[in-house]
Amino acid sequence: MANWNVSNSGLDFIGGANWVEMFQDGDFWSSLTRLLQLSFFTTFIQYVLGFACALFAWRGIAARKFFRVLWLIPMMTTPSVMAIVWRSIFREDIGAANGILNSLGIATVSWSTSVGAAKFTILLAEIWQWTPFMFLLLLAGLLSLPKEPFLAAEIDGASPWRTFWRITFPLMAPISIGAIIIRLIEASKIFDSVFALTGGGPGNATETPAYYLRTVSLTEFQISYGATLGLTYLVVAIIALTIISKVLAWLARSKGI
């Protein structure tokens, strides 16, 4: 920090102030950690569900073509528009979610004022929207796998479970890593669902960096401070993604995949 002031004080004092302000800005850093949790959770769940769907739509169930189209539909819908639909579902008094819960005999949940419930709604909307993306990439990967290893496994009499862990999963590792990285990149930009669903609330419990950046630069018009945050965010995102991709590649190699 001291070093940093020395090198910059002669150039532009305001610029230095922006950086100091950023390091003391608790809202910004907590929005970053929140994003970290959120994107890890959603990507992991999307990966597991997307893989399951892709396996079923690959072979093994009837009417595969029908389910492939059906499961792709959420990806085609506009996230900002779907967020409005989700908001109407999670309305406390006249929304579908509480309607279903009440008819099951569960008490009304206050979706927008409780922190846990607000996070849950965003999680649910994100999973609904983007699992099909994972599904599409993984299914495309499954369809392009060579047939020979599966024939060999069948001849050897391997159980489906064993075939999956010993053949399908290892063969899919590169594709999985690619899909996870793409999803993490897109998940790090999560904005639409926060904007329309919770507006960052209650308080700022669901504020993500993209949302906070917009608040700072476009509603408070602190444009230079917004640029400072944007630059920092970009650097953090690139470092994090590089580390994650390196770790995933290392995991894949160490398992001998």
Next chain:
Amino acid sequence: MKKIAKYSFIVLWSLFVLAPLSWALTTSFKPPAAVNNGVTFIPWLQFQPTLNGWKDILGISGYANLIPNMINSIIITFFATLISVVFGGAAAYGLSRFQYGWKKYKNPDIIFFFISQRIMPPAVLAIPFFLLLKSLKLLDTHIGLILVLTSGLMPIVVWLMVDYFNQIPKEIDELAMLEGCNPLQAFSRTILPLSKPGITVASLFSVIFGWNDLFFALVLTFTNVKTLPAAVVALNGTITPFWTLSASAIFAILPLIGLAFVAERFLSKGSLTGANR
């Protein structure tokens, strides 16, 4: 036992996929009483469907008219996709067939540089683009938004198309050139027809991302050019009844749902594989 688990997963997941859409669809036909006096799900049984929500958004009742916004969205998405696919495809062909580079930075680094553009959150780019378009007098115009969207769509197109072109053997264009074609003719006569599935997939993705963009539409256009998602979100900001909102939501996502069928057709042919390499 395993079968039960499998099929219950499939049924539950399908219900989960359909639930929000069917809720929006039924709500768009509900009369006010069916929305405000408790939760209703089934038309005709629990409420008598009306067309009021749809009349509100199609300009019949004079409340709002989303058809011009739909036309704006179609124009912007179409041209942004067209520019991205034409120029991005050309760039991808170049990167697949010729060697570029400076010292140790070669084609893969260039491709990664392209895709790394997408890591940037739109909020970072909003202010620079705003100032740029302002000085070019392109704020709130079709062209301005098309150009900005193109900058975001082109990386996806390049990234997907390079893989497709790499899958087509080099011998084919070498043969065409032996037959007396120049590189441009070799591209248009032999490679272009072969890469149709790739072009379709790349266009599909850029249509999805272009149509769904909200951020740039909110920041860079105001009144003259309002895209459909921006208009729907604006309706959400005012006190609009839920049945009208639901109708507008269905209206905004309907054009793209048809694309799911196109995507499936190309998936069955196994030609989406390029997305993974």
